[in-house]
Amino acid sequence: MKSKFWLLLLITTCLITYFTIFPIIAVSASESSEDSPDKKKFVMQNENPNENGNVIQENDSESETSLPNFGFTSEQAEKLKETEEKFQFQTEVSRLMNLIINSLYKTREIFLRELISNASDAIDKIRFLALTDPNALSNNSNLNITIWSDPKNNILTITDTGVGMTKEQLKENLGTIAKSGTSEFLQAIEEKKADDNMNLIGQFGVGFYSVFLVADKVVVTTKHNEDEQYIWESQAINDFTIAKDPRGNTLGRGTQIKLHLKEDSLSFLEEGVIRGLITKYSEFINFPIWLWTKKTEEVEIDDDDLDDESDKIEKKDEKDEKDEKDEKDTDEAEVEDVTEEKPKKKTKTVEVPGWELMNTQKPIWTRDSKDVTDPEYEKFYRSFAKDEAAPLAWTHFKAEGEVDFKSIIYIPSKAPPNLYQKVQEFTRNIKFFVKRVFITDEFLDFVPKYLAFIKAIIDADDIPLNVSRETLQHHKALQLIKKRIIKKTLDMITNLSKDEEKYKKFLKEFGVSLKIGAIEDNSNRKTLAKLLRFPSSHKNLTTLDDYISRMKKKQTKMYFVTGSSINELENSPFIEGYIARGYEVLYMVEPVDEVLIQHMPGHGGKMFQNIAKGDSKFEDNDLEETSKLKSKYIKLIDWMQSTLTDFVERVQISNRLTSSPCAVIAGDWGLTGHMERIMAAQAFKQENDYMKDFYANQKKVLEINPHHPLMIGLLEKVESGKNDDKLKELVNVLYETTLIRSGYVLKNNLNYASNVEKILRYNLGIDLEAKAEVNIKPVIDDDDKDNEKKDLFDELNDESTDPTKPSLDDDDDDDDDDDDKSDKTDKTDKTDKTDKTESKPIRDEL
Numbered sequence: 001m002k003s004k005f006w007l008l009l010l011i012t013t014c015l016i017t018y019f020t021i022f023p024i025i026a027v028s029a030s031e032s033s034e035d036s037p038d039k040k041k042f043v044m045q046n047e048n049p050n051e052n053g054n055v056i057q058e059n060d061s062e063s064e065t066s067l068p069n070f071g072f073t074s075e076q077a078e079k080l081k082e083t084e085e086k087f088q089f090q091t092e093v094s095r096l097m098n099l100i101i102n103s104l105y106k107t108r109e110i111f112l113r114e115l116i117s118n119a120s121d122a123i124d125k126i127r128f129l130a131l132t133d134p135n136a137l138s139n140n141s142n143l144n145i146t147i148w149s150d151p152k153n154n155i156l157t158i159t160d161t162g163v164g165m166t167k168e169q170l171k172e173n174l175g176t177i178a179k180s181g182t183s184e185f186l187q188a189i190e191e192k193k194a195d196d197n198m199n200l201i202g203q204f205g206v207g208f209y210s211v212f213l214v215a216d217k218v219v220v221t222t223k224h225n226e227d228e229q230y231i232w233e234s235q236a237i238n239d240f241t242i243a244k245d246p247r248g249n250t251l252g253r254g255t256q257i258k259l260h261l262k263e264d265s266l267s268f269l270e271e272g273v274i275r276g277l278i279t280k281y282s283e284f285i286n287f288p289i290w291l292w293t294k295k296t297e298e299v300e301i302d303d304d305d306l307d308d309e310s311d312k313i314e315k316k317d318e319k320d321e322k323d324e325k326d327e328k329d330t331d332e333a334e335v336e337d338v339t340e341e342k343p344k345k346k347t348k349t350v351e352v353p354g355w356e357l358m359n360t361q362k363p364i365w366t367r368d369s370k371d372v373t374d375p376e377y378e379k380f381y382r383s384f385a386k387d388e389a390a391p392l393a394w395t396h397f398k399a400e401g402e403v404d405f406k407s408i409i410y411i412p413s414k415a416p417p418n419l420y421q422k423v424q425e426f427t428r429n430i431k432f433f434v435k436r437v438f439i440t441d442e443f444l445d446f447v448p449k450y451l452a453f454i455k456a457i458i459d460a461d462d463i464p465l466n467v468s469r470e471t472l473q474h475h476k477a478l479q480l481i482k483k484r485i486i487k488k489t490l491d492m493i494t495n496l497s498k499d500e501e502k503y504k505k506f507l508k509e510f511g512v513s514l515k516i517g518a519i520e521d522n523s524n525r526k527t528l529a530k531l532l533r534f535p536s537s538h539k540n541l542t543t544l545d546d547y548i549s550r551m552k553k554k555q556t557k558m559y560f561v562t563g564s565s566i567n568e569l570e571n572s573p574f575i576e577g578y579i580a581r582g583y584e585v586l587y588m589v590e591p592v593d594e595v596l597i598q599h600m601p602g603h604g605g606k607m608f609q610n611i612a613k614g615d616s617k618f619e620d621n622d623l624e625e626t627s628k629l630k631s632k633y634i635k636l637i638d639w640m641q642s643t644l645t646d647f648v649e650r651v652q653i654s655n656r657l658t659s660s661p662c663a664v665i666a667g668d669w670g671l672t673g674h675m676e677r678i679m680a681a682q683a684f685k686q687e688n689d690y691m692k693d694f695y696a697n698q699k700k701v702l703e704i705n706p707h708h709p710l711m712i713g714l715l716e717k718v719e720s721g722k723n724d725d726k727l728k729e730l731v732n733v734l735y736e737t738t739l740i741r742s743g744y745v746l747k748n749n750l751n752y753a754s755n756v757e758k759i760l761r762y763n764l765g766i767d768l769e770a771k772a773e774v775n776i777k778p779v780i781d782d783d784d785k786d787n788e789k790k791d792l793f794d795e796l797n798d799e800s801t802d803p804t805k806p807s808l809d810d811d812d813d814d815d816d817d818d819d820d821k822s823d824k825t826d827k828t829d830k831t832d833k834t835d836k837t838e839s840k841p842i843r844d845e846l
């Protein structure tokens with residue numbers, strides 16, 4: 001009995017100690033954890049993490065202490081029915097639920113992550129409100145999440161003391177209003193393979209509805225400060241119900257989600273499984289997560305007590321104990337018997353049910369970066385970014401000076417879908433805290449669009465806690481933070497660029513972002529330009545600075561050419577003369593490159609030169625030689641110019657071609673073939689069309705290679721007066737072929753095809769008018785046959801009365817006479833019948 005007293009005293013001491021610490025944890029979980037990281041991790045059954053005592057009933061009976069009794073009296077049940085209203089799930093929500101249930105079952109464990117994340121968001125919300133409303137927490141000052149399982153009834157319950165939901169919010173949030181992004185999610189998940197689902201869930205967040213992966217019935221009880229307590233219930237069919245809770249306010253404030261688990265999901269009731277999932281997904285949640293567990297403890301007892309408690313306590317096997325003791329005695333025989341004074345007391349193992357703290361809420365970003373391991377950074381990223389894949393890079397820093405804040409910025413390993421189309425959705429990637437209190441993740445333009453892919457935590461010290469989110473957006477300190485975040489991100493990317501392999505991965509996902517940055521961000525263009533990489537005739541990928549370092553002494557410009565693939569550009573006529581002279585040419589193969597050059601016409605003191613545009617001027621230009629060639633080719637040039645007058649501004653001798661006979665060059669203000677294709681692919685608005693037409697209708701320059709046998713041959717023909725129509729057609733085909741080789745799209749493909757055919761005919765000596773002979777008959781459908789039959793009967797009737805017409809009884813085709821007879825006798829031969837139908841449809845059918 002004495003030991004019972006001491007045990008009680010011990011528990012009471014723990015309780016008092018705990019409750020003096022707990023409010024501190026609750027009000028600012030992160031702050032308190034920072035102050036006292038070693039605070040208590042386990043509280044006894046009668047020590048309640050939820051201070052108001054409503055949530056957990058204290059009972060001695062084991063079955064009742066392990067799960068609070070939430071049943072209704074029959075009177076309450078009746079009342080519930082009275083206020084119950086039925087609602088239909090919105091169609092998109094139903095679709096989402098079906099899809100979740102049927103295709104995400106492999107990843108069903110994510111339901112717990114989603115519920116804990118929702119609970120944490122709800123607590124964030126009430127904590128934010130509490131900054132300006134002193135009464136916000138008056139119904140319940142604890143801020144925590146509790147999880148307990150009831151294996152007897154197969155129920156898992158997750159409760160938070162967050163903001164809760166009003167009746168209206170309950171209806172909208174859990175059923176009638178599909179959140180933005182639902183259709184995108186549905187589309188993406190329907191298109192993607194099941195293996196990718198895990199990542200998709202992270203990117204879109206299936207949220208609350210993931211409960212139906214594991215539960216066939218879900219009951220949500222919620223209490224918002226501005227409404228009464230309501231109960232939402234659904235079995236994931238088509239509808240859900242909402243009723244006023246007949247028990248009144250049992251929660252104080254917050255939300256409780258009861259999952260009636262499916263047969264195949266009962267493993268989620270196991271303590272080990274829940275523990276594993278919390279560690280995997282929710283370890284870094286900023287509020288305490290308490291799990292109802294049973295702790296085994298060894299307690300010393302008196303002999304009498306052992307007898308008294310034998311029904312509840314697992315008495316240690318005495319034989320084992322004796323053996324153990326004997327073993328110890330032998331071991332300690334030679335040692336001076338110091339234990340003699342303290343005779344060994346008997347112990348018993350007891351199971352103590354209670355709440356165990358599952359997470360340490362000291363936010364990772366508040367720790368010294370030296371003390372955080374890479375796996376911790378990765379785990380934290382996975383948990384806050386809901387991304388299964390490890391991040392590509394991160395930077396963790398503390399900014400001091402004009403503005404003080406701590407931050408971790410991550411670069412994901414994969415770009416989210418539609419990164420460049422739906423920039424606004426990704427602003428949730430920046431989670432903003434002030435002194436560890438979550439403020440918002442709904443900034444519209446915290447970072448410029450081109451950096452929309454980063455995911456970051458920012459925790460500022462200098463911003464007043466009571467400002468509204470709108471005011472915050474324009475707060476001077478926030479502007480300074482933005483600048484620092486951009487700089488730090490660019491520093492991180494610069495560091496990443498030193499690791500070639502990783503940087504390749506980064507460029508594959510976000511290379512276009514850097515180019516957009518160089519286009520849009522004047523103040524960081526120089527830094528961004530250094531981060532750009534281009535394939536070139538010299539290297540797989542080069543920086544612009546490296547390109548400049550390899551430039552020829554007299555080379556003043558950075559040569560580049562644009563196209564849709566490296567292969568296309570390697571075979572482009574434009575580069576021939578440059579490569580032959582040993583110049584390096586940059587290959588720009590992304591549509592954004594054309595725009596980039598317009599905004600960034602140079603780098604490192606060197607301008608870019610598009611070698612598919614304008615005249616090419618080489619240092620080795622021999623003016624005398626050029627003028628000689630000009631006079632040699634003057635007849636051909638004049639003749640070609642007049643033949644192609646509708647398309648080309650002029651024909652000229654080329655100094656950039658080596659192996660190609662000719663090339664089509666855009667004027668200085670014209671469009672290259674690649675740009676024309678980009679513009680054609682974009683659905684330009686009506687008002688922009690005149691610009692497109694202006695550029696597209698700029699006449700081009702045809703350059704001819706004076707050393708190419710084709711040109712020499714043409715010159716001979718023209719000089720010998722053989723420039724007839726045939727030669728004109730040939731030159732037209734040559735021009736159009738050159739357009740294609742130069743990257744342009746033909747305006748009239750059919751014309752080109754028929755010109756090529758003509759040339760083939762000339763070459764093979766085939767008459768231009770000769771036609772193909774074919775013997776194909778029109779297909780006759782059954783309907784047509786019936787109609788024809790009908791027509792024929794009509795016709796026959798007419799004929800029988802008209803003696804001038806030959807009778808159909810007489811065979812009218814002598815040649816087919818025999819065949820017809822045999823066919824008529826063999827009515828079963830369907831093939832023959834069909835043949836006959838084709839050749840003599842009317843007669844055979846008759």
Ligand SMILES: Nc1ncnc2c1ncn2[C@@H]1O[C@H](COP(=O)(O)OP(=O)(O)OP(=O)(O)O)[C@@H](O)[C@H]1O
Pocket residue numbers: 114118119121122160162163164165173174179204205206207208209254255
């Ligand atoms: N425990 C909760 N307390 C208060 N409100 C909640 C809770 N759980 C869900 N909600 C409300 O229901 C809404 C829908 O939740 P759901 O999990 O489906 O989406 P989400 O949390 O908005 O998005 P995501 O899951 O992508 O983060 C939430 O936005 C929130 O308003």
